[in-house]
Amino acid sequence: xIVPDKKTEAYLNKPVSLWELVCLCRSGILRPVDFLRAAALxxxxxxxxxxxxRLLFLLSCLxxxxxxxxxxxxxxxxxxxxxxxxxxxxxxxxxSFFRRFxxxxxxxxxxxxxxxxxPDLIFGTNAILYEQLFLWFFLLVFWAVASQRSGVRLLPLIxxxxxxxFYGIQFVLPSFQMDADTFCVLGALLNLLLLVARxxxxxxxxxxxxxxxxxxxxxxxxxxxxxxxxxQTLSGGGISFLYCFIFTVSAGFYxxxxxxxxxACRLILVFCVLWITAxxxxxxxxLSLSVEQSMALFLSTxxxxxxxAVIGERSFSFRLEEK
Amino acid sequence: MTxxxxxxxxxxxxxxxxxxxxxxxxxxxxxLSEREQETGRGNPFYNMIALIGMIFAALLCFYGLRSxxxxxxxxxxxxxxxxxxxxxxxxxxxxxxxxxxxxxLLLTEACFRMSPAIVTAALFIFLTASVLRPVGQGQxxxxxxxxxxxxxxxxxxxxxxxxxIFFMLGTAGLLFPLKNTYGREPAFIFVFCPLVxxxxxxxLNVPDIVSLSRESWKMSAFFASGFLILxxxxxxxxxxxxxxxxxxxxxxxxxxxxxxxAGIEGSLVLFLIAFFTxxxxxxxxxxxxFCFFFVFFILSLPIxxxxxxxxxxxxxxxxxxxxxxxxxLSPKE
Numbered sequence: 001x002i003v004p005d006k007k008t009e010a011y012l013n014k015p016v017s018l019w020e021l022v023c024l025c026r027s028g029i030l031r032p033v034d035f036l037r038a039a040a041l042x043x044x045x046x047x048x049x050x051x052x053x054r055l056l057f058l059l060s061c062l063x064x065x066x067x068x069x070x071x072x073x074x075x076x077x078x079x080x081x082x083x084x085x086x087x088x089x090x091x092x093x094x095x096s097f098f099r100r101f102x103x104x105x106x107x108x109x110x111x112x113x114x115x116x117x118x119p120d121l122i123f124g125t126n127a128i129l130y131e132q133l134f135l136w137f138f139l140l141v142f143w144a145v146a147s148q149r150s151g152v153r154l155l156p157l158i159x160x161x162x163x164x165x166f167y168g169i170q171f172v173l174p175s176f177q178m179d180a181d182t183f184c185v186l187g188a189l190l191n192l193l194l195l196v197a198r199x200x201x202x203x204x205x206x207x208x209x210x211x212x213x214x215x216x217x218x219x220x221x222x223x224x225x226x227x228x229x230x231x232q233t234l235s236g237g238g239i240s241f242l243y244c245f246i247f248t249v250s251a252g253f254y255x256x257x258x259x260x261x262x263x264a265c266r267l268i269l270v271f272c273v274l275w276i277t278a279x280x281x282x283x284x285x286x287l288s289l290s291v292e293q294s295m296a297l298f299l300s301t302x303x304x305x306x307x308x309a310v311i312g313e314r315s316f317s318f319r320l321e322e323k
Numbered sequence: 324m325t326x327x328x329x330x331x332x333x334x335x336x337x338x339x340x341x342x343x344x345x346x347x348x349x350x351x352x353x354x355l356s357e358r359e360q361e362t363g364r365g366n367p368f369y370n371m372i373a374l375i376g377m378i379f380a381a382l383l384c385f386y387g388l389r390s391x392x393x394x395x396x397x398x399x400x401x402x403x404x405x406x407x408x409x410x411x412x413x414x415x416x417x418x419x420x421x422x423x424x425x426x427x428l429l430l431t432e433a434c435f436r437m438s439p440a441i442v443t444a445a446l447f448i449f450l451t452a453s454v455l456r457p458v459g460q461g462q463x464x465x466x467x468x469x470x471x472x473x474x475x476x477x478x479x480x481x482x483x484x485x486x487x488i489f490f491m492l493g494t495a496g497l498l499f500p501l502k503n504t505y506g507r508e509p510a511f512i513f514v515f516c517p518l519v520x521x522x523x524x525x526x527l528n529v530p531d532i533v534s535l536s537r538e539s540w541k542m543s544a545f546f547a548s549g550f551l552i553l554x555x556x557x558x559x560x561x562x563x564x565x566x567x568x569x570x571x572x573x574x575x576x577x578x579x580x581x582x583x584x585a586g587i588e589g590s591l592v593l594f595l596i597a598f599f600t601x602x603x604x605x606x607x608x609x610x611x612x613f614c615f616f617f618v619f620f621i622l623s624l625p626i627x628x629x630x631x632x633x634x635x636x637x638x639x640x641x642x643x644x645x646x647x648x649x650x651x652l653s654p655k656e
């Protein structure tokens with residue numbers, strides 16, 4: 001009789017996982033035909049039922065949502081009548097009463113938007129979209145202040161950014177008041193101010209303590225600056241790359257050395273890769289190369305950039321985990 | 324999935340004695356495999372972000388250098404291969420591996436253009452060898468993917484048979500993990516790829532692939548045979564009435580494939596495989612595939628929007644009733 005050593009004993013006393021089951025079959029301890037039987041033995045019925053119920057709940061929610069979507073689209077003309085507006089108002093009142101449920105809280109916020117935007121669609125009032133979005137933003141602020149959910153409190157910021165974007169597209173850019181590059185930089189600056197205000201009031205008020213209020217303005221700054229670099233890459237001119245560089249260095253310094261936030265650092269890394277890609281595209285375009293040569297140079301350099309970013313991210317992450 | 328059962332208890336339930344001299348080397352091998360796995364976990368690049376980044380970078384490099392397959396592929400292959408053999412640093416190995424993969428893709432594509440059959444046969448030999456001996460996980464994944472796509476492109480005119488055979492092979496690999504093999508990755512790839520290819524075809528509206536899913540009973544038969552393999556694995560533990568129910572379920576699946584969509588049938592079979600092997604991630608993927616195929620099926624029907632709404636509502640009621648039924652059964656446990 002063979003007595004298992006300590007390592008084997010430890011292995012034998014481990015709880016079974018799916019990986020262990022596969023290893024048992026691969027190493028020849030279990031026959032392949034016994035794999036399904038072993039899996040059945042290890043199945044926790046209560047756990048399986050819990051997961052099954054969750055899955056079915058998800059599927060039924062998706063089905064009901066898609067059914068609602070199909071019905072609304074097929075009966076769209078109903079919303080072109082006064083009855084449709086009354087229905088929306090009633091739904092909004094119902095959402096206000098039941099806003100302790102997350103679905104009602106979010107639905108209320110979206111119904112405000114629907115009630116602002118639909119009259120233009122229904123009666124053709126020629127309302128200006130960015131004005132409607134600004135109105136939605138102001139009304140959302142009142143709705144969001146009373147909410148306990150950070151997702152709902154974030155919605156006014158999203159509406160504000162949407163309003164700014166449409167303000168640029170519908171008014172500022174067509175009237176040549178400023179070029180696209182400057183508009184993007186100003187949009188980024190506004191979000192940067194929001195971010196700075198959030199960081200300055202951190203811990204003093206509970207409303208903006210959620211990490212989403214750091215992440216979203218940061219993401220908006222990055223997106224505005226990237227749009228600026230894209231416009232610049234396609235049309236030439238501007239100094240957005242310089243702004244991108246300054247923002248990357250200062251935000252990187254702040255989130256690495258001052259207030260350590262690894263998610264923010266990752267976002268800045270992705271932003272850095274993207275604007276360097278735009279810069280690279282522009283640089284390769286300046287060289288007098290054939291299409292194949294340009295493509296080979298651009299894509300292989302881009303792959304080097306991505307690999308360098310991944311190696312940097314993983315090495316730093318691993319050091320953090322070790323610490 | 325982790326249970327409160329220990330490996331020792333599980334083996335006892337299955338009448339396997341750990342004191343059996345035949346089992347001793349197998350146990351040592353299992354311990355070794357576990358240690359290898361733990362060593363892998365110490366590698367910072369043993370991670371999903373790193374894997375996605377590596378694949379993306381390798382594909383970018385491959386796409387960029389496609390115009391110079393041999394001029395770029397051969398030096399990359401030789402230099403990265405030789406350097407990978409020598410270096411020990413995880414970061415450098417990761418870097419070299421990325422460009423080694425690019426070079427393999429470049430050379431495979433170039434050779435495939437010259438002689439598809441020879442490249443496919445060579446890949447088959449490499450894949451078989453890699454399945455039978457312990458090589459890196461990445462190598463097995465890459466070889467399986469290359470082999471799958473080479474076979475698909477060779478039989479592009481008649482893709483039903485290869486796709487169906489891949490699905491059956493993958494199913495068998497997942498349900499019966501073979502002794503002395505390292506074939507789990509090929510099994511996953513062979514099960515997923517046919518379904519993902521059909522889904523991609525439906526999204527991009529490729530007529531040949533859409534017809535595979537909608538109009539071909541052969542594809543449905545191949546997916547149903549995956550169910551049959553599952554039945555073979557389970558029938559010893561089933562009672563007569565369960566066998567009949569199981570077979571009725573199989574016939575229903577076949578009809579579902581023939582009259583609705585082979586993709587829906589395939590994703591349901593995949594879900595059953597995941598359920599019987601307790602594989603959570605596979606279950607989620609199967610459900611996501613099912614949802615996509617179901618949406619595409621509804622969108623392809625010549626019906627009004629309100630009728631599509633009624634179908635979705637019926638599906639929602641069906642899922643809800645099923646969930647309530649499960650809830651009723653729970654207290655009896």
